[in-house]
Amino acid sequence: MKRYGMVIGVKPDKIDEYKRLHAAVWPDVLATLSRNGVQNFSIFLKEPENLLFGYFEYHGQNYSEAAQRISECPKTREWLAVTDPCQEPMAHREPGEWWAMMPSVFHMD
Amino acid sequence: MKRYGMVIGVKPDKIDEYKRLHAAVWPDVLATLSRNGVQNFSIFLKEPENLLFGYFEYHGQNYSEAAQRISECPKTREWLAVTDPCQEPMAHREPGEWWAMMPSVFHMD
Numbered sequence: 001m002k003r004y005g006m007v008i009g010v011k012p013d014k015i016d017e018y019k020r021l022h023a024a025v026w027p028d029v030l031a032t033l034s035r036n037g038v039q040n041f042s043i044f045l046k047e048p049e050n051l052l053f054g055y056f057e058y059h060g061q062n063y064s065e066a067a068q069r070i071s072e073c074p075k076t077r078e079w080l081a082v083t084d085p086c087q088e089p090m091a092h093r094e095p096g097e098w099w100a101m102m103p104s105v106f107h108m109d
Numbered sequence: 110m111k112r113y114g115m116v117i118g119v120k121p122d123k124i125d126e127y128k129r130l131h132a133a134v135w136p137d138v139l140a141t142l143s144r145n146g147v148q149n150f151s152i153f154l155k156e157p158e159n160l161l162f163g164y165f166e167y168h169g170q171n172y173s174e175a176a177q178r179i180s181e182c183p184k185t186r187e188w189l190a191v192t193d194p195c196q197e198p199m200a201h202r203e204p205g206e207w208w209a210m211m212p213s214v215f216h217m218d
Contacts, residue, residue, distance in 0.1 A: 002198070003151050005151065005153030005164065006153075006157050007133070007160070007162065008195055010126065011155065017114045017215065019214050022214050022215035023214075023215075025215065025217070026215070030217050031182035034217075034218065038217075039218065040217075041147050041212055041215070041217045042112050042215060042216045042217075043214050043215035043216075044114030044211035044212065044213050044214065045211055045212055045213075045214045046116050046199070046209060047123075048200075048201055049201065051116070051160075052214070053114055053116065053211065054166075055114065055151070055153075056161075057165040059172065069135075078154070090115065090155075090158070092156075092157055093173045097174050100155060102153035102155045102162060103153065103154055104154075105127065105128050105131050105132075105149045105152050105153065105154045105161070106132075106134065106150070106151060106152040107150065107152075108134070108139050108142065108143075108147075108148075108149075108150040108151075108209055109148065109149065
């Protein structure tokens with residue numbers, strides 16, 4: 001199992017919509033994540049800086065392949081077409097990233 | 110069990126020291142956290158914004174009491190006297206906070 005942390009901005013005028021959407025994420029989207037090894041996934045919000053921090057655990061052998069499969073799920077694409085416009089990616093992120101992945105500097109079981 | 114997300118800045122010239130310290134956190138500090146119900150604690154770093162994102166799970170009945178006990182541990186106080194100067198608290202945080210706690214907007218098991 002590997003733990004991932006990631007960060008992205010949220011548009012101030014879209015925070016309510018983002019919360020509303022994430023209070024009832026589409027079951028197909030959750031199923032695709034689960035089926036591809038994503039577990040214990042949380043998103044936290046910091047206002048007024050308007051940052052979203054994501055944490056999840058990946059149970060599997062190859063996260064980049066899993067992420068690719070997740071991104072190819074049609075329902076997930078529909079979901080992201082609704083949620084991505086709420087977000088504002090970090091100016092500094094790796095090529096190809098939407099959420100900016102963060103290296104871990106500490107872990108305690 | 111309750112999940113917590115929190116954020117704080119890190120001083121750019123202290124990032125190496127912060128990483129070095131957190132690669133070998135003092136055993137007494139870890140033991141105090143564990144004894145007070147803190148588990149699965151990770152810290153992630155975002156550069157060049159120099160933000161630290163903390164995630165942990167609290168197993169217990171009263172986190173504020175647990176946090177109080179943790180803060181009263183002499184070894185933890187010594188530890189924080191070394192690590193706090195590496196950090197730059199968020200300008201916007203609740204009274205009494207060092208790390209700024211973040212509300213959860215999503216969770217999937």
